[in-house]
Ligand code: ACM
């Protein structure tokens with residue numbers, strides 16, 4: 001019998017007949033896995049067997065999707081539990097912000113698809129987005145950039161930040177839906193906005209502005225300065241107070257080492273800590289922040305570049321987005337925890353012409369080369385949405401839906417049950433449900449464009465995104481490129 005549940009349950013048997021929708025009987029059973037449930041729909045009634053409230057919540061999400069159009073439920077037995085413990089979506093609110101209402105709509109959809117982590121990217125070169133009482137200059141200076149778009153013609157000032165109360169509201173909203181929020185303050189790179197407010201934290205102390213361009217910039221935090229480390233720890237402390245979850249993402253991606261190579265303090269730190277490369281200096285910087293977070297009861301997460309120095313502390317979780325050296329596989333095989341968020345498959349800011357739904361769906365989250373023990377250290381999947389070129393919510397929804405649902409299924413359902421064609425049929429059936437939640441899904445005809453059409457669409461996309469102004473801005477010498 002056809003159904004349209006996403007993610008596909010791991011064990012589902014239709015037993016014939018229908019039952020009127022009614023309040024389910026909940027039975028606690030310690031033998032059921034923590035996020036799992038057994039749902040029985042029979043003519044006599046509905047029962048949910050689970051060991052935790054979270055399991056009950058997931059059974060309720062399945063029930064929502066099981067309902068027939070006449071309100072009845074097909075009789076069935078579903079015994080379900082996730083393949084991976086970590087199932088996340090990431091939203092970049094630094095490049096462009098979303099309203100709290102929009103974020104809550106995304107959280108509603110994420111809960112429906114059994115995501116359990118919201119990774120919130122809140123600081124980058126182009127803006128710092130958290131109210132700060134400890135460092136008011138962050139909001140006065142780092143939260144605003146001189147131009148709205150990235151190379152667009154719109155030259156109005158852009159910015160803002162989420163108040164502490166707004167953040168607490170988002171965290172509470174997630175908590176009610178069994179979603180942990182992981183804040184990210186990207187360090188030591190992607191920090192030009194913070195450095196605009198506090199230039200002394202960089203190696204040279206140059207005055208800079210929050211960025212108005214996309215890209216990777218040489219101006220980063222000094223890794224040898226005690227003052228910089230003290231500032232970062234104090235900043236993390238302030239942000240930790242808002243996020244009760246067990247994890248904190250401290251960035252670590254795309255940090256060019258040009259400044260460190262010329263900096264006496266960075267070189268002194270390398271000598272005193274016996275570090276043999278600038279990549280190891282990054283590992284050391286991340287480790288020092290991770291130690292501080294540990295004292296706050298939190299575990300650090302870092303993007304995969306922080307593995308390059310070979311000295312990352314064993315308990316720091318690595319997020320694999322672009323690991324050309326395959327260091328993450330080695331890390332997992334050696335007992336380090338890894339999250340899979342591959343750029344070519346799970347980055348939702350790229351057009352469907354580059355990353356069609358099928359490409360996202362068919363991606364196996366377990367990379368080649370893992371030993372059996374290593375597989376246990378792949379915590380799960382995450383799908384990021386970066387917003388340099390994704391500004392309005394309708395566009396954002398088109399990029400996320402249905403690809404985010406595909407990642408949800410790959411994070412939950414065992415491999416043998418995953419089928420792209422059947423997933424597409426089920427995803428289309430969710431359109432009305434998502435509409436009612438204030439989420440628009442891209443028209444189905446655009447999910448998997450044919451190869452020739454993909455080329456054409458890609459050309460159109462880049463022509464639209466990278467207009468003359470954008471290209472000229474890329475060609476301009478960067479103010480920090482010397
Ligand atoms: C990243 O996309 N720079 C993590």
Ligand code: ZN
Nearest residue numbers: 203222263266
């Ligand atoms: Zn330095």
